Amino acid sequence: MQNSTLWRTLLGVDKTIVEAVDLDADTGMLVASVRPTASMRNRCGACRKRCPRYDAGDGRRRWRSLDAGSVQIHLEAAAPRVSCRVHGVTVAAVPWARHQSGHTLFFDDQVAWLATQTSKSAITVLMRIAWRTVGAIITRVWADTEKQFDQFAGLTRIGIDEISYKRGHKYLTCVVDHDSGRLVWAAPGQDKATLETFFDALGPERSALITHVS
Template sequence: MTRSRHDAGHTRNFDDTVAWLATQTSKTAATALMRIAWRTVGSIIARVWADTGGTVDQLAGLSRIGIDEVSYRRGHLYLMVVVDHDTGRLVWAGKGQTKATLQSFFTALGPQRCAQITHVSADSAKYIADVVALNCPAAVQVADPFHVVKWANDALGELRLQAWREAKTALRANPRRRGRPAASDPPHLGAERVQALTRVRYSLWKNPENLTERQQAKLEWLAVNDTRLYRAYLLKEGLRLVFKLPAHEAPDALDAWCRSAAASRIPHMVDLQRTVRRQREPIIAAITHGLSNGRTESVNTKIRLRTRMAFGFKDPDALIALLMLTLGGHRPTLPGRT
């Protein structure tokens, strides 16, 4: 019989088998097969990762990294994760979304290896930019295109909601408009407009090349009946297309977009262009270097899946151990197998 780890009530082979099951199968399968509680699985995973993490250097050879936050439980509880752009591995995870949490990663990395970091992609949160600038002053900070376009989608969504509320208020003030409007009725009154502004939401979000005929028709209705919202939609699309331009064309195109957004006099778009101007350098860097948080978002999707699976762990350290074993490039193997 193999010896057990320190403070463990099971043998190493048992621990390793449970860890393998936890990274390969469902929660129910692992607990039913091994006849142990899910909390016990969490303790075992933490022990196995402590052994595995002690024999490998997860932070070796890093040069281009992505930093992001991912929620692991309700109540605004987050993990900070760092992904290696070159390998796609999760290299580090910590509890919280604070400067102190991120600083602990760079402290573990050390000054010498911090100096080897050339590119850092993130969601443009100021505290992340500040910590990166402090520890890796020579690194190029890259804004994630997905998040930049999301800013535009969020602004567009708020504007659509405002237009819907205005139409709803107008409808309540004119009860006779609740039926089908007469031909002489202005388009800003009536239940038809309220319904149209409700149904156009997904058409505004989707890329034009992915629109169905019905969704395209909804945008055509918008172009006639709500020119302000339609102009905001065109500005959103214009910002998205900037990221598809060649690097030498992008700076001028982004500046032109900012001027158009400012001249639109649509408050949501004016505020958006101010944010884009503040983030101009990281946005241009993303286009120039062809870098995004795509790999990080892919890892985050897997993290969310594992988070749902790990529900019931009493300590987030067990979740972090599970994530590192699963996504860190060092999955456990079955005992006796090569």
């Protein structure tokens, strides 16, 4: 297996050319210099459509990847800007990370999965990131998930409840699917207006399919 193929596999990147991998003597980090393949260059970071190049942006930047044992790994690449007809001047998309993220896709997905299995404080220690970073990653991953899956599909029997947070001073209204056991919706608040936003999102046609509410 060639070194470039090996590093792409280890880094978990696709449509990416690995130019070099070096150890940063000052930080002790492993830094992989990468660039998108020709088919992925000059695309809008928001919509991924090919656009004219605008400028070089702020130069090269880094994205945190999953650690290799105790060694942190970062991807480094140029971050040019493109001019999109819809989104204006914006940083070009890269195949290894979500738009406006400082972490790779694999890193984001790992943190999001951990958020479903353990506490946020445990994630900060294990992944060596800040508490606020965990929340930002969850928001990015969920935004992508919503585009791929319809969480309201086949919804007929639901349960509605509220939970408190911030030491009981604030509340979330939660809706679960009794058939699958999944949480399908949640929002801050505990009043009628909060619940109405769920049925607004569900829509009149799918609301009519609800047969049981507990």
